[in-house]
Amino acid sequence: MPVIEFENVAYSYGGGELLSDISVKLAPGSFHFLTGPSGSGKTTLMKLCYGALLPTAGHVTLFGRDARSLDRDDIAMTRRRIGVVHQDCQFLNHMSVAENIGLPLTVSGRHAETGGDDLTELLAWVGLANRADALPPELSGGERQRAALARAVIMSPDVVLADEPTGNVDWEMSQRLLRLLIELNKMGKTVLIATHDLGLIRATKAHVQARVLRIANRRIQLAGADL
């Protein structure tokens, strides 16, 4: 069963249709890139994947359930299984980086049982061990992206969605973030990365079997191996 499935999905904002007739299946453990020009609807499609938006036509199925049938609590539960890294990642600015990364555990009431070991390990994994007590506004762009990634995966979610995760960082840092995502995929997570950086996609394809979904003319096209 695909973890996320789009069936003839369309989405329109007040004006006109942004996405139409989109059918995609994300199988468990798959690695997908989502690409397309700016404003083509990449972020909208990502939002449809975690229930922040509902399709105006067609069906989005998350873990086997129609997104329209989910109430607000169901959506909260679904998001515990989907880690999201935003292009412009937001944190709770009054809490330390470590507390922010542990926030998904806190809000799901699992803070006590998992304890601090996982958190310390994860901080080291994303290279933020020495920034644990810093406040989010003190972090650089790259550090924010890594903190957001750590927060997205701390619940060990089934799916990781990353929207332009390398948008604000230099090439070296983007390679590092990508390696983290590839590592997560090798651990069995389904990964979907929205990016318009074709170089990043090429660099990834050397390490993992990634499929590329391209949005053009409001529709999804499966890009070939030509990239």
Add this chain to the structure above:
Amino acid sequence: MNMFQFAIAALWTGDRQADRVVPPSGFTAQLTLFAAGTMAFLAVFALAFSLASGRLATIWGQELARTATIRVVAPIDQRAAQTEAALRILETTKGVASARALTDAEQQALLTPWFGAELAIDALPVPRLIEIVEDNEGLDPEGLRLRLAAEVPGAVLDNHSRWRAPLVQAASRLKLLGWISTILITATLAAMVTLAANAALSANAQVIAVLRLVGATDSYIAQAFIRRFTFRALSGAATGTVLGVLAMLLLPSSDDVGGFLTGLGFEGRDWLAPVLIPFLAGAVAFAATGAAAKRTLKELA
């Protein structure tokens, strides 16, 4: 588990971590404290007013209900005989604890303010007054009037109800006014907390968005706000209540005025009322914040 039960449970188990997810807010917190304190202070007086009026109504009702008067209006030669007859009837009347005719000296004392001390009361056809003290059961004025009419045609029973009723009614109205004030104060507190909670929820829209993104349920988010506002209202109202009660204790005591009036204050079980004020304020804040959070969160993605 619905949001309300969840919030109650979380409120008492006290999830400190959940409390921390909403940034502390200095100034609005002070305003909520101040509003709760002021409302509690006013509530102390409204309640005291209401309870005192209630006591007044009871005292006036009871004291006056315990006595009645019979006027024996008859020609001078028949007056003594009719008074005797009336007293005999009273002896066998249910609800009469004691009855006695006022003496000439007493009647003279009653009339002195109007006629002066030199008046020879014997020379005037002044009606004889009989003072009746009722027992706990009270007497049946209509039955007594019928018996008197049959046997003592000159006797007129006055059980004071005619002028007592408007006094008691006035006191009851005052009591009602006190309760209405208390209700209005409670409603105003609810309105203030709702405004403050709405402001806090809008100010923290980004915090709420982050929490929703990482999988927080609405009730978890609501609880952080509810807890905060409930404790603010509770502590603010506790302070206001203490100050209100202190101010009341500084009022002059009612003993100087006498038993017919009552002091503006709490007596006996009445003291339960001010003790309840902070908890009522907490409950109001709890409900108001819960409703505001539920409304606001529904509108967010």
